[in-house]
Amino acid sequence: MAATGETLTSERILEATEEVLRRHGPAKATVVDVARALGVSHGTVYRHFRTKAALREAVTKRWLDRTSELLAGIVAEDGDPEVRLRDWLAALFAAKRRKAGLDPELFATYTVLTDENGEAVADHVTxxxxQLTRIVRDGTESGGFTVSDPATAARAVFHATGRFHDPAYAREWQRPGIEDEFTALVDLLVRGLRSPSP
Structure with a gap:
């Protein structure tokens, strides 16, 4: 419940929405539930988010942005682009596994919400x-990678590793041996980035 005199911000509404979604799931969660959790009227929530769809899109974007921000730190680091590429892919896989494993109810909720919010997901993937393009370009400029088009190579790496970050594969992420499979794929991709184009 909002403390008396506390200013209600969009961020606070999104935090409460996340809790309501965790408790009720996407099918049953309502703006009235969010307002009740904050101790305000639903009209107050609508002053920040004009529709329920806008609120759901904002909470989805917030969830996706957490991963983007984590990975952006790896992109910004100085150092060997191959190491940064491996670290970036490993961090993406770890972040998705953590979300799926630690809070499966909320992860399932966000899977539904990301299906609803194609634009937010498309922006996230872009x-x-x-981010991957910047790492691959750095590798090309330093001579570690030999690709003619870093953006195309980055897109290929992203899609090739989909099994390790696409929520459709979440059930596989706890299987024994999944880390070895991930490492083998990343090794293969790195070798491909190093190899001269035919």
């Missing part, structure tokens, strides 16, 4: 591929 951002992730842009």
């Amino acid at each position: 951002d992730l591929i842009a």
Whole structure:
């Protein structure tokens, strides 16, 4: 419940929405539930988010942005682009596994919400591929990678590793041996980035 005199912000509404979604799931959670959790009227929530769909999209974007921000730190690091690429892919896989494993109810909720919010997901994927492109470009400029088009190579790496970050594969992420499979794929991709184009 909102403390008396506490200013209600969009961020606070999104935090409460996340809790309501965790408790009720996406099918049953309502704006009235969010307002009740904050101790305000639903009209107050609508002053920040004009529709229920806008609120759901904002909470989805917030969830996706957490991963993007984590990975952006790896992109910004100095150092060997191959190491940064491996670290970036490992961090993406670890972040998705953590979300699926630690809070399966909320992960399932966000899977539903990301299906509803195609634009937020498309923007997220575009951002992730842009991050990968920067790493691959750095590798090409330093001579570690030999690709003619870093953006195309980055897109290929992202899609090739989909099994380790696409929520459709979440059930596989706890299987024995999954880390070895991930490492083998990343090794293969790195070798491909190093190999001269035919």
